Amino acid sequence: MGEREKLLEVKNLKKYFPVKGGVLQRTIGHVKAVDDVSFEIYKGETLGIVGESGSGKSTLGRTILRLLDPTEGQVIFEGDDISTLSNRKMRPYRKDMQMVFQDPFASLNPRMSVGEIIEEPMIVQNTLTKKERKEKVVDLLAKVGLPAEARSKYPHEFSGGQRQRIGIARALTLNPKLIIGDEPVSALDVSVQSQVLNLMGDLQDEFDLTYLFIAHDLSVVKHISDRVGVMYLGKMAEIGPKDKIFENPLHPYTQALLSAVPIPDMERKREKITLKGELPSPSNPPSGCPFHTRCPEAHERCKVELPELLHQGNEQYVACHLYTSEEK
Amino acid sequence: MKNQEQALLEVKGLKTYFYMDDNKVAKAVDDVAFTINKGETLAIVGESGSGKSITSLSIMRLIQSPPGKIVEGSISLEGKDLLKLSEREMMKVRGNDIGMIFQEPMTSLNPVFTIGNQISESLMKHKKMKKKEAYNKAIDLLKLVGFARAEEIVNEYPHQLSGGMRQRAMIAIAMSCDPKLLIADEPTTALDVTIQAQILDLMVQMKEKFESSILLITHDLGVVAEVSDRVLVMYGGQVVEEATVHELFTNPKHPYTNGLLASIPNIDADVERLESIPGSVLPAHRFPKGCRFAPRCKHVMDKCRESNPDLLETETNHKVRCYLYED
Numbered sequence: 001m002g003e004r005e006k007l008l009e010v011k012n013l014k015k016y017f018p019v020k021g022g023v024l025q026r027t028i029g030h031v032k033a034v035d036d037v038s039f040e041i042y043k044g045e046t047l048g049i050v051g052e053s054g055s056g057k058s059t060l061g062r063t064i065l066r067l068l069d070p071t072e073g074q075v076i077f078e079g080d081d082i083s084t085l086s087n088r089k090m091r092p093y094r095k096d097m098q099m100v101f102q103d104p105f106a107s108l109n110p111r112m113s114v115g116e117i118i119e120e121p122m123i124v125q126n127t128l129t130k131k132e133r134k135e136k137v138v139d140l141l142a143k144v145g146l147p148a149e150a151r152s153k154y155p156h157e158f159s160g161g162q163r164q165r166i167g168i169a170r171a172l173t174l175n176p177k178l179i180i181g182d183e184p185v186s187a188l189d190v191s192v193q194s195q196v197l198n199l200m201g202d203l204q205d206e207f208d209l210t211y212l213f214i215a216h217d218l219s220v221v222k223h224i225s226d227r228v229g230v231m232y233l234g235k236m237a238e239i240g241p242k243d244k245i246f247e248n249p250l251h252p253y254t255q256a257l258l259s260a261v262p263i264p265d266m267e268r269k270r271e272k273i274t275l276k277g278e279l280p281s282p283s284n285p286p287s288g289c290p291f292h293t294r295c296p297e298a299h300e301r302c303k304v305e306l307p308e309l310l311h312q313g314n315e316q317y318v319a320c321h322l323y324t325s326e327e328k
Numbered sequence: 329m330k331n332q333e334q335a336l337l338e339v340k341g342l343k344t345y346f347y348m349d350d351n352k353v354a355k356a357v358d359d360v361a362f363t364i365n366k367g368e369t370l371a372i373v374g375e376s377g378s379g380k381s382i383t384s385l386s387i388m389r390l391i392q393s394p395p396g397k398i399v400e401g402s403i404s405l406e407g408k409d410l411l412k413l414s415e416r417e418m419m420k421v422r423g424n425d426i427g428m429i430f431q432e433p434m435t436s437l438n439p440v441f442t443i444g445n446q447i448s449e450s451l452m453k454h455k456k457m458k459k460k461e462a463y464n465k466a467i468d469l470l471k472l473v474g475f476a477r478a479e480e481i482v483n484e485y486p487h488q489l490s491g492g493m494r495q496r497a498m499i500a501i502a503m504s505c506d507p508k509l510l511i512a513d514e515p516t517t518a519l520d521v522t523i524q525a526q527i528l529d530l531m532v533q534m535k536e537k538f539e540s541s542i543l544l545i546t547h548d549l550g551v552v553a554e555v556s557d558r559v560l561v562m563y564g565g566q567v568v569e570e571a572t573v574h575e576l577f578t579n580p581k582h583p584y585t586n587g588l589l590a591s592i593p594n595i596d597a598d599v600e601r602l603e604s605i606p607g608s609v610l611p612a613h614r615f616p617k618g619c620r621f622a623p624r625c626k627h628v629m630d631k632c633r634e635s636n637p638d639l640l641e642t643e644t645n646h647k648v649r650c651y652l653y654e655d
Binding site: 263 | 577589593594601
């Protein structure tokens with residue numbers, strides 16, 4: 001375990017969005033979308049991030065890529081802190097980190113041919129000649145399982161699954177080291193979803209990619225990830241190796257989340273923990289542990305004191321007072 | 329349970345076509361037949377383009393015409409053919425005999441009326457209640473679907489509620505006139521898993537309390553396994569398999585059903601590679617001549633490309649549309 005090389009390190013990352021109000025549009029509060037999150041991603045692994053809507057998982061992905069500027073904290077990519085770099089200084093790092101978005105209908109420019117879409121990042125980075133670029137486009141299309149003729153067609157001529165393949169080809173153009181997928185298969189039908197998941201797995205092996213895979217579907221995250229982080233209201237509730245999280249979840253939220261997934265199987269029925277209530281607003285999060293309002297195990301301490309993310313052995317970290325020892 | 333075998337809704341030979349500008353015909357629903365018994369939950373599963381939503385909209389006669397048209401078939405609710413009713417008579421069926429909830433509760437609730445207004449509307453219309461009486465009934469219904477602050481919610485507007493709460497309010501509206509059938513079209517697709525679990529629980533409770541039947545339209549086989557009694561699998565506008573829920577998951581027959589089940593990552597098992605069905609669903613105006621699944625099927629034979637197999641009962645209560653099971 002010790003020899004694993006860190007590709008990306010996120011330290012105490014915060015992203016707050018101001019809430020404006022009143023006649024003068026003054027800032028009257030903040031939505032704490034990402035609130036003090038720390039973790040690392042090792043080379044060649046897939047880290048899955050799960051959470052419900054409003055948990056901050058998408059904002060986390062965008063803040064790491066500097067599509068949003070962090071409010072506080074550091075993002076360290078291969079040892080360099082990129083969290084405060086200017087756009088100009090950020091540019092060389094951009095080619096190492098790419099994103100695949102959820103909606104393949106909205107993330108491809110409808111007025112550009114597929115060839116132009118895939119070629120564009122190479123023009124921006126200006127490293128290849130025109131001829132080399134054209135060759136690379138055909139090569140990438142083949143890699144994602146599309147015919148070379150696809151390059152002269154437009155996005156509307158493709159189905160959802162094919163468009164997501166185009167999105168992946170575009171993300172691969174600059175030989176990135178890290179790909180952040182923000183719900184990359186959520187918009188696809190199940191039979192097509194599995195094609196894209198298999199493709200992402202193949203490409204990871206071939207190009208030695210590292211993935212940060214953000215999704216709300218726990219079965220998909222389990223399938224593709226090596227490690228999994230569970231977010232709740234802008235905070236990391238639990239993070240650890242996939243097997244630990246799914247077989248021995250420690251945080252009451254992870255336990256409830258896993259039990260709520262409907263399984264397409266008649267033989268295995270599990271005991272359901274139905275959570276009461278809904279996710280509180282991130283602009284007015286509860287005191288203490290953010291989950292205490294819905295937690296079946298909540299006690300007095302949870303209402304006042306925020307639990308820290310602590311190591312519970314086997315690389316599994318959990319932020320819950322049930323596991324903070326009394327001696328401390 | 330004693331009503332189990334009594335048919336509530338019988339759909340026979342339903343064909344809903346869409347006539348497109350360039351003279352193409354999209355056979356979105358093509359010869360669909362099924363029965364929903366009293367007290368039963370029937371699920372229709374399928375991917376986008378399978379015709380599952382068009383089937384449910386046809387039952388409610390909510391197909392926009394033109395371009396759509398119910399070309400053939402009958403839909404009888406307790407012996408009354410809905411396709412023969414006038415628009416006026418049909419309005420009495422909608423919301424009264426059949427309640428409906430949709431995927432996106434924000435777009436199906438009217439943003440300028442309070443929740444109470446929207447529940448009382450159908451009560452005043454169908455049950456001829458007075459305003460005050462309907463208002464009080466609305467509060468009762470909101471309590472029934474699990475709102476703790478029903479007295480306040482009744483005066484609130486849809487935007488003040490979260491997604492899960494809106495879907496609860498939709499269920500309150502759908503159940504307000506004590507319908508015989510509740511049609512739920514992807515009722516939990518837009519919701520988070522923990523909220524989805526709450527809403528599914530609520531639907532089952534409501535079904536039992538009101539002794540109604542449910543037609544559940546969904547793409548999620550997990551949800552199907554969770555709540556339904558019987559399942560129809562649709563592909564390309566046709567039913568390809570019909571079985572009890574237990575039978576479908578333990579003994580799936582159609583290659584499409586098998587492919588679908590195998591392509592879902594299982595939360596309880598580890599596999600290196602997922603099974604996948606090559607290609608994607610063809611648009612409804614480009615369906616092949618033979619079996620509609622033939623271009624993607626790994627068991628395809630010559631005759632599959634020539635003619636379309638019939639939906640046959642191969643075992644008791646298990647129907648499948650596939651030449652593999654025809655002698």
